[in-house]
Amino acid sequence: MAKFDVAVIGAGAAGMMCAATAAQRGLRVVLIDHAAKLAEKIRISGGGRCNFTNVNAGPANFLSENPHFCKSALSRYTPADFVALVKKHRIGYHEKHRGQLFCDDSAEQIIDMLKDECAAGDVHWRLPCKVDSLEQTEAGFVLQTDSGPIEAPSVVIATGGLSIPKIGASDFGYRIAKQFELRLVEPRPALVPLTFDAQQWAPFVEMAGIALEVDVETGSLKGRNPSGGRFREDLLFTHRGLSGPAILQISSYWQPGAPIVINLLPELDLAQALIEGKSTIKKQLGNVLAQWLPARLAEGLLLAHGFALDARLADMPDAQLRKLGAAINQWTLTPNGSEGYKKAEVTRGGIDTRELSQQTMMANNVPGLYFIGETVDVTGWLGGYNFQWAWASGVAAGLAV
Known part of the structure; x- marks a missing residue:
């Protein structure tokens, strides 16, 4: 021996x-x-x-x-x-x-x-x-x-x-x-891409490959022993859900059944910018958003949240613009799982x-x-x-x- x-x-x-x-x-x-x-x-x-x-x-x-x-x-x-x-x-x-x-x-x-x-x-x-x-x-x-x-x-x-x-x-x-x-x-x-229900994700399948820097958080961030996490990193859309450093980071904190909250424009209060721009910007809503977000993503988000692509910014009520601002600055969605150990780092x-x-x-x-x-x-x-x-x-x- x-x-x-x-x-x-x-x-x-x-x-x-x-x-x-x-x-x-x-x-x-x-x-x-x-x-x-x-x-x-x-x-x-x-x-x-x-x-x-x-x-x-x-x-x-x-x-x-x-x-x-x-x-x-x-x-x-x-x-x-x-x-x-x-x-x-x-x-x-x-x-x-x-x-x-x-x-x-x-x-x-x-x-x-x-x-x-x-x-x-x-x-x-x-x-x-x-x-x-x-x-x-x-x-x-x-x-x-x-x-x-x-x-x-x-x-x-x-x-x-x-x-x-x-x-x-x-x-x-x-x-x-x-x-x-x-x-x-x-x-x-952990450190793994997150996935979503196929029906829920349908409006975003065509967004696969789009990447942008976001703020993402999940869980409780309050108290002396917070159980949640918050990161500013790049996010990547995939055919089945979300990946990129932002999502890999937050996946370690995410608990099944809990939502994640993504700020797609972390440097901009979108509702305020849209309301202030109503009197001077004559463009359609999709074109306005496209100055801050990839055009495909702007269109997908508008459709997913029930906004018409050809709506003119000047004609939109402030309440609707606040709703749109919240949808993009606080995009809240619940994963149905992850890509599992095969993709987990x-x-x-x-x-x-x-x-x-x-x-x-x-x-x-x-x-x-x-x-x-x-x-x-x-x-x-x-x-x-x-x-x-x-x-x-x-x-x-x-x-x-």
């Missing part, structure tokens, strides 16, 4: 970071993954350039039923720490938008960097290798794998969530948690963080068993935040095992 100090299951962002950290401390580490292709989620991220962190990353950018849990790991391994590692490996990078950092060339550089960091600690690889079972023993744990049994006093679960099944996502981490009677926060797709929910130590990521009642990365109920915003959680939680466990 092969014996190691640490077995890390899952060779993605968090798993490689953890393995490298532990191995460089002098521990004998084995890194196991069932996929034949290493770190596919890193490879496809950021359009192939890997949005590897966000300079603004902090606890406020993460969702969890236990929102304070992430503070310890994030404070001990910051975006500046990861940037220092990127610079050490001479990887060119740039800031693209709202603190998002991307490789100048390719996400492969981040994968190679992590492999080199693992090599610096002489990490042992088992890839591809399926773990059939994990059993606790007096000496720690025994893993039965298709490459033979492995014994280790410490095991780190870094197998991610359910998002993007086609690149190997699985529920392995959740099954291990249930085996050891750890609570789960119900997993669901991450999984919200997972191992209940109240089951884990925030300093070490170890299960409170299962000595030697750790959970990191997306497997845990910590979900970041779009824009490099989830990678920063992967690095930070991986380092926290790597220093503790």
Whole structure:
């Protein structure tokens, strides 16, 4: 039986970071993954350039039923720490938008960097290798794998969530948690496009491809512990609903059955502008709206809300213009679901963080068993935040095992 100090299951962002950290401390580490292709989620991220962190990353950018849990790991391994590692490996990078950092060339550089960091600690690889079972023993744990049994006093679960099944996502981490009677926060797709009932969406199917910057919000934003979210980002119309950064962001906060509210013209009080323009603007309503919105979208919104395209602005009662203003500045609609795990960038929910130590990521009642990365109920915003959680939680466990 092969014996190691640490077995890390899952060779993605968090798993490689953890393995490298532990191995460089002098521990004998084995890194196991069932996929034949290493770190596919890193490879496809950021359009192939890997949005590897966000300079603004902090606890406020993460969702969890236990929102304070992430503070310890994030404070001990910051975006500046990861940037220092990127610079050490001479990887060119740039800031693209709202603190998002991307490789100048390719996400492969981040994968190679992590492999080199693992090599610096002489990490042992088992890839591809399926773990059939994990059993606790007096000496720690025994893993039965298709490459033979492995014994280790410490095991780190870094197998991610359910998002993007086609690149190997699985529920392995959740099954291990249930085996050891750890609570789960119900997993669901996050950072995902939202869909609408076909009849409700019919007026907007032809809008597919239109994009514009909007304000979007959902849920309760009041009180000391707000459950809702609000973002200003780009929105994209699709044949089945809405996507783009604005919708991906709000999807993490959206609850089934709840509406979302979109301000399609966040810099303009439309009702006021229309009422003030009645005496000087002689155009039809559709042409007036087209100076602020894409023409196709302006027409679709007018028809969807019962306004005639050929109505003249000067002839419209103020009450109707206020109704139109509200329809566009506070467009309220209720999704019927999302595009699911196949299109979700991450999984919200997972191992209940109240089951884990925030300093070490170890299960409170299962000595030697750790959970990191997306497997845990910590979900970041779009824009490099989830990678920063992967690095930070991986380092926290790597220093503790």
